[in-house]
Amino acid sequence: MAASAPGEIRIAVTDDTGLRDYALWRPGRPDGVGDLHRGRTGARMPALGGTFIDLADGTAGFLPDSAGTAPTEGDAVLVRVVRAPQGGKGARLKAEGGSDAAGPPALLARGPTPLDALAQAWPDAPIVIDDAAIAARLPPGLRPRMQRVPRAFDEETEAACAALxxxxxxxxxxxxxxxxxxxxxxxxxxxxxxxxxxxxxxxxxxxxxxxxxxxxxxxxxxxxxxxxxxxxxxxxxxxxxxxxxxxxxxxxxxxxxxxxxxxxxxxxxxxxxxxTRIRPPLHEMLSGAPGRALQMLDDWVRRSAGQPGRPPGLRVGTDLARALAEDPDAIADALRLSGHQPAWRLDPALAPQGWTYDRDTRP
The missing domain is CATH 3.40.630 (Aminopeptidase)
Incomplete structure (x- = not known):
């Protein structure tokens, strides 16, 4: 089951015993696992047993010596992300062979999404969706398993996922x-x-x-x-x-x-x-500014969807304002799911990850 929310898709696998698997997929903020990059070799760190590789998005990943031959500083190298950035550390990489090594840093191919991974792990499970936007993001090979319903999660599944x-x-x-x-x-x-x-x-x-x-x-x-x-x-x-x-x-x-x-x-x-660390743990995804911003938008959509007139405005702290600005897909999702354009204004008096409804707008 894949339930749509602003900026993310909640994916749950259930059976008669309850919740069997769970993941969050944020299309506007992919975790990068499985992505293929052409990177540029940075500083080698003998004490850490590896080399930092500069990636196209301005971040750096770490290539352990055990994951491939140590390249020379400044060389272009093909690498794949085997562990997403988490716990304050950058992505973990492994070396890849191929003919695209020449050139500046670039993202060459995206890896499987969390939905792809769970669909592969549970090959007999239907993919129940509640939003056409999810269908558009499915690889062609998964579309025959798709079933569209008004609401992907029932109350029991909602409660089990919220408890996490x-x-x-x-x-x-x-x-x-x-x-x-x-x-x-x-x-x-x-x-x-x-x-x-x-x-x-x-x-x-x-x-x-x-x-x-x-x-x-x-x-x-x-x-x-x-x-x-x-x-x-x-x-x-x-x-x-x-x-x-x-x-x-x-x-x-x-x-x-x-x-x-x-x-x-x-x-x-x-x-x-x-x-093994591969994708970010759930508590990290929920606790940072991007996660808090999506929780805020989800609350706003639930309050605004289907309501006539002007929707409520939002006042947000500095970190949430930055997170919203960096995730235009989440704003587009909120508009599509609610029928209203979300509006917010920065309030420096709030905590960096704080937010509230704006009293100057009608609920």
Whole structure:
């Protein structure tokens, strides 16, 4: 299912058990994964084991020595993006052979979109869309799977997708977990629930509660695209008992197409998981100024669509004003989805990512 919103398409895969996969696709701000570039070799960094490559959009990606022969500074080189910029770091690249190496930096070909990737991962699933603009962006090979409906997401799917923005996750057995991304790693803390009323011995009850809750929690790693180093503190279980959860953890991680690795438990009893970084994690996409600007436009569209008269105006902080100016596709989407031209004005009194409806316009 692909649901249209200003500047982005929300993609969900569901079955009788609920939400199986999820991704955000922002056509006006593609993440670049799979893009083929002709770049210009910049500074080599022996301490980092690689070379920075200047790209056509003015950014630089990093080419590890292990990803291809180290080029000479100033040389043109063909590279492909294998990891999107994220966590404050630029794109990760690999060297590509070919005959287009001569010339200035240029984007030569776009990689697969998140919708392309999920359509390939779920080849038997129909592509249910609610907006003709999505159909126009589909590759010809996917169009036979397309089904047009008035609303792509039902209420249950909307709720499940919205819950992915919440750092607190409700789990089976009354348990819950708190997910805290940091610059270095993602920390997950499980909190006991139903085990407190279990009449069995405390450690037996805690083991059963963690075992039953872990598959749902580890599925959240996939849905939220958490990646890199992940440490997990299970609830209330003695450190010496935690090794017995290895099979449960490994079985749950095996369902993830990125095949995260379970590295074992630390001396403190923390489960260590390593998941490959490719596309940006959901929390990064939602938390920055571009994400906040799209959330604002989505709220504005929901309030303005189908309403007669003048739509409400917006007052925005400096970062949101810049994000809106850099994403004309999102503005065009808001106009198409609402039937009104969005209007905003900069308000320096607001926080950089703050916004509000303008009191000088009618709702």
């Amino acid at each position: 923005a919440d750092p607190v996750v409700a789990l089976p057995g009354g348990m819950r977990a708190s997910i805290t991304p940091t610059p270095a790693l993602v920390a997950i803390d499980m909190d006991g629930g139903g085990a407190s009323t279990d009449r069995r011995a405390k450690q037996t009850a805690q083991f059963a509660a963690n075992r039953d809750a872990l598959p749902a929690l580890l599925h959240q790693i996939r849905l939220r695209n958490l990646s890199g180093a992940i440490v997990l503190d299970v609830a209330g279980l003695a450190i010496r008992k935690r090794q017995a959860l290895r099979e449960t953890i490994e079985a749950a991680l095996a369902q993830d197409p990125l095949r995260p690795r379970f590295l074992g438990f630390t001396a403190l009893g923390l489960a260590e998981i390593l998941r």
